[in-house]
Amino acid sequence: MSWDDARAALLLGVIVVNAVAALPGFPGLRRANFDHPSARDELGRISAVGADWGIEFDPDTLADALYTAADTHRRARAAVLRPLRPWFVYTGTGQSWGLFTYPDRFPSRLVVQGRTADGPWERLFVAHDSNTAFDEGAFTYRRVRAVYDGHADRSDRTWERFCTWAALRVFVARPDVVEVRVSTLELHTREPGEANAAVVEGVERGVQLRSRR
Amino acid sequence: MSPWATWRGLWRGVEAPTAMALVRILLASCLLYDLVLVGQHHLVTPLWGPLDAGGFGDALNRSEPVELAAWTGGTARGIRWAWRVLVVAVTCVAVGLFTRPMALLTVVLSAQFARILPDADRGIDMLIRNVFCIFVAFPSGRCWGLDAVLFGRCDTIPAWPRRLLVLQLAGVYFAAGVQKTAVAWWPWGDFSALYIVLQDPAVARVPLAGLARLYPLTQLATALTMLFEWGAWVVPLAAWYRSTRVRGGRLRAWFNRLDVRTVWVPMGVALHLGIAATLQIGIFPWAMLALYPAFFHPDELRAFWRRRGLGG
Numbered sequence: 001m002s003w004d005d006a007r008a009a010l011l012l013g014v015i016v017v018n019a020v021a022a023l024p025g026f027p028g029l030r031r032a033n034f035d036h037p038s039a040r041d042e043l044g045r046i047s048a049v050g051a052d053w054g055i056e057f058d059p060d061t062l063a064d065a066l067y068t069a070a071d072t073h074r075r076a077r078a079a080v081l082r083p084l085r086p087w088f089v090y091t092g093t094g095q096s097w098g099l100f101t102y103p104d105r106f107p108s109r110l111v112v113q114g115r116t117a118d119g120p121w122e123r124l125f126v127a128h129d130s131n132t133a134f135d136e137g138a139f140t141y142r143r144v145r146a147v148y149d150g151h152a153d154r155s156d157r158t159w160e161r162f163c164t165w166a167a168l169r170v171f172v173a174r175p176d177v178v179e180v181r182v183s184t185l186e187l188h189t190r191e192p193g194e195a196n197a198a199v200v201e202g203v204e205r206g207v208q209l210r211s212r213r
Numbered sequence: 214m215s216p217w218a219t220w221r222g223l224w225r226g227v228e229a230p231t232a233m234a235l236v237r238i239l240l241a242s243c244l245l246y247d248l249v250l251v252g253q254h255h256l257v258t259p260l261w262g263p264l265d266a267g268g269f270g271d272a273l274n275r276s277e278p279v280e281l282a283a284w285t286g287g288t289a290r291g292i293r294w295a296w297r298v299l300v301v302a303v304t305c306v307a308v309g310l311f312t313r314p315m316a317l318l319t320v321v322l323s324a325q326f327a328r329i330l331p332d333a334d335r336g337i338d339m340l341i342r343n344v345f346c347i348f349v350a351f352p353s354g355r356c357w358g359l360d361a362v363l364f365g366r367c368d369t370i371p372a373w374p375r376r377l378l379v380l381q382l383a384g385v386y387f388a389a390g391v392q393k394t395a396v397a398w399w400p401w402g403d404f405s406a407l408y409i410v411l412q413d414p415a416v417a418r419v420p421l422a423g424l425a426r427l428y429p430l431t432q433l434a435t436a437l438t439m440l441f442e443w444g445a446w447v448v449p450l451a452a453w454y455r456s457t458r459v460r461g462g463r464l465r466a467w468f469n470r471l472d473v474r475t476v477w478v479p480m481g482v483a484l485h486l487g488i489a490a491t492l493q494i495g496i497f498p499w500a501m502l503a504l505y506p507a508f509f510h511p512d513e514l515r516a517f518w519r520r521r522g523l524g525g
Contacts, residue, residue, distance in 0.1 A: 004221050004224075004225055005221060007221075007224055007225075007373065008217070008220050008221040008223075008224050011224055011373065011377065012220065014377075015380065018384070019384075022384055022388045024392055042395060042396065045396045045397075045402060046396055049396060049401045049402075052401075089324070089328070090321065090324060091320050091321070091324055091342060091346060092320065092323055092324025092325075092327045092328070092334070092338070092339060092342045093320075093324075093339060093342050093343045093346060094339050094343075095343075095384065095385075095388065096336070096339070097336055097340075097384075097385045097386075097388040097389045097392065098336070098388075098389055098392040098393075099336070099389050100393075100406065100410050101389075101392045101393055101394065101395060102394075102395045103395060103397050103398075103405075103406045103407075103409035103410045103413075104409070104410075104413055105409055107412070107413040107414060107415060108414075108415070109414040109415075110414075110415070127414040127415065128414045128417070128419070128420040137250075137253075137254055138254040138255075138256060140493055141250060141251075141254055141256065141495070142247075142335060142493075142494055142495030142496075142497075143251070143256070143260055143330075143333035143334075143335075143495075144256065144259075144260070144333075145415055145416075145493075146332045146333050146335065147260075147269050147330070147332050147333060149415040149416075151332075157271070158269055158270075158332065161264075161267075161268070161269045162269060164267070165259050165267055165269070168267065187412075187414070189408075189409050189412045189413075191403060191405045191408060191409075191428075192408075192425045192428045193403070
């Protein structure tokens with residue numbers, strides 16, 4: 001075998017493996033994901049498109065079918081890639097690409113508030129509000145945004161740790177603040193043609209309070 | 214010619230090292246800028262430090278602990294040192310000093326940071342590691358790098374790294390297009406995807422109160438994004454046709470008459486500049502554009518620079 005053959009064979013292997021890795025992996029797939037407001041909205045829209053084309057199915061049936069198909073696909077993909085898992089883990093490489101795969105019609109807005117000993121709550125950082133831009137560089141930095149975006153409604157430990165960190169940033173920069181409140185405001189984005197078209201501010205989620213010790 | 218001989222021939226050959234050297238410098242500079250931002254905002258410990266020092270992740274108490282957390286003694290000081298080593302490694306790649314081992318070190322360290330806090334590791338970080346793996350395999354620093362001073366300049370490098378990178382980029386865009394299954398990306402969803410994305414306060418650069426008036430424009434941009442991503446597969450095909458132009462075939466002749474890159478690459482540049490102008494997603498658009506020199510053969514880049522009186 002010549003060097004040209006060896007190189008061609010190696011690159012063929014690399015490309016085949018990475019092509020399998022490029023298939024959607026559905027990390028963190030759970031049936032409960034389909035009950036999220038964004039997913040319910042999406043399922044409803046798909047059902048409506050199906051109805052327009054004369055194919056009737058209700059969103060729950062569709063959710064079950066999609067979950068089963070995705071789970072089967074995920075298991076098969078994982079089985080194929082299992083022998084190469086150490087390579088992907090220790091090089092952090094892969095082929096899972098997706099930019100705004102599902103545009104979020106229910107995005108959330110981070111709100112950080114502070115209160116002095118005898119004062120009212122004061123908004124310190126609110127996304128998209130230039131009047132409340134406390135530590136904006138840190139809060140909007142891409143890796144930090146990824147930590148809080150979408151976490152508040154999952155009430156997980158990462159969100160709690162993020163809130164503690166946000167409170168500490170406030171306490172260090174604002175010695176007069178004794179209590180910090182971190183939360184997100186759920187929004188609902190509607191298209192111009194829809195009823196009540198606009199971005200509507202909804203419920204507050206993931207409220208966390210931290211006091212200066 | 215047999216299929217295997219064709220495949221083998223695809224990866225054979227050498228070319229000038231300039232295109233890949235340019236990619237190396239631009240991409241490493243983007244990553245370096247991103248890492249400097251982490252330091253500037255004092256985010257090393259929150260993002261990657263241990264839990265008891267205020268870290269968001271919990272790398273030591275997992276069923277599969279992260280080695281970097283153990284190597285650094287589970288301390289914030291140790292993690293800060295690891296981050297400094299990563300900054301030095303990326304700087305070395307940017308200036309082309311010990312490029313291959315430094316690219317490998319960057320891949321390994323960056324992957325460890327990704328495992329400590331997977332949420333903070335984005336697709337662009339994974340793509341950068343993929344590309345740095347390619348830089349491990351050939352001497353990119355021996356052109357426009359300090360390795361050229363230390364070890365001598367390379368006048369040619371293998372052509373396969375750039376070809377593999379073109380395939381990687383086409384794969385990124387095509388896979389991203391295929392995965393856009395939400396109805397909002399399609400005509401039956403009114404092409405509303407970008408209208409929705411541009412109103413997400415977590416990523417939109419500024420509030421766009423009057424966006425409803427520009428709805429048709431966002432619909433057009435959504436449709437063009439899909440066309441661009443689904444059309445990505447034609448780029449490696451066109452490159453293949455260009456490199457085998459002596460062979461016959463009507464489709465090959467048509468592709469070679471109309472260089473699809475003159476349409477597709479400007480669309481990509483416009484897409485990423487549009488993202489940079491309207492969305493706040495860090496280095497993503499710039500790091501993607503840093504890879505674009507790979508779409509051109511070094512001889513084409515040289516001709517381009519000469520036409521503009523930039524030497525080469």
